[in-house]
Amino acid sequence: MTKKGKKGPSVTAKAEDRHWHGKRVKARSAKNTARTGNKTTGPRKPGLRPSRPAASDGRPARPAATRRPDAPELVYGRNSVLEALRAGVPGTSLYYTPDSDERVREAIKIAADIGIPLLESGKPELDRLTDRGVHQGLALQVKPFRYAHPDDLLQGTAPLIVALDGITDARNLGAIVRSAAAFGASGILLPERRSAGVNAGAWKTSAGTLANMPVAQCTNLTRQLKAYQDAGCFVAGLDAHGGTSIAELPASDGPFVLVIGSEGTGLGRLVGDSCDMLAHIPMFGHAESLNAGVAAGIALYEIARQRHA
Structure with missing residues (x-):
């Protein structure tokens, strides 16, 4: 709209x-x-290009942008999660396994600073959440794109x-x-x-x-x-x-x-x-x-x- x-x-x-x-x-x-x-193609046939209907102010109407089903997504992996947090991706929860890795510590700090809930999790729980993906002990639940x-x-x-x-x-x-x-x-x-x-x-x-x-x-x-x-x-x-x-x-x-x-x-x-x-x-x-x-x-x-x- x-x-x-x-x-x-x-x-x-x-x-x-x-x-x-x-x-x-x-x-x-x-x-x-x-x-x-x-055989599947041929010369372009002449014809009118379709136009969008005009809005009340005379400009072409713009339908509302489409979204995927309203379901949360998980971003996982140290680099992916850290880059997402640095860029301000709207997260709802950060799952982490305590680790001395610098990227994990930075991710936890950023999440804490912007108010994203921190949930300490074991490897089995992260395996389940990410469907056994390569999470490296870090996963961020984000709002739908x-x-x-x-x-x-x-x-x-x-x-x-x-x-x-x-x-x-x-x-x-x-x-x-x-x-x-x-x-x-x-x-x-x-x-x-x-x-x-x-x-x-x-x-x-x-x-x-x-x-x-x-x-x-x-x-x-x-x-x-x-x-x-x-x-x-x-x-x-x-x-x-x-x-x-x-x-x-x-x-x-x-x-x-x-x-x-x-x-x-x-x-x-x-x-x-x-x-x-x-x-x-x-x-x-x-x-x-x-x-x-x-x-x-x-x-x-x-x-x-x-x-x-």
């Missing part, structure tokens, strides 16, 4: 007014040519958004969040269905970086990508058969959306067709594909390099 008095994001000029608009048109043509022969609205990721003049299509492993999600944080991304976009959500596994793999990385959910990824394009973003998808190397991506210094698919099936057909360009990561060895988290890290590094050159 639109908050009273809140202004929409003042991000970007329209796509057709930006200097790289001509490159986008050429990129789409090259993308469709590169994918010709793939609050997802951002997709429009919130458009803050700034040149946002870098990472959209995920079919990433169902929370560990991959956490690894991608960690890379996104390292290379200056503005946020992560997830579809509500057929996607991993922010849970304890994602928190642990992200090494606490989820505390400072906005994650938004959308009901329809294809529609949201088109909305980002309308807002002036260039949308590029990672695809093993993409006609362009990631080193040759145009417009990566402007508003940019990188779409990453699953390791097994890659990008969905409709999602791939919605991208302005499909790009691949050149590989010179014998591996046929890369893990989604690894691919995201490589691509984000290259985009960050170009943006800061």
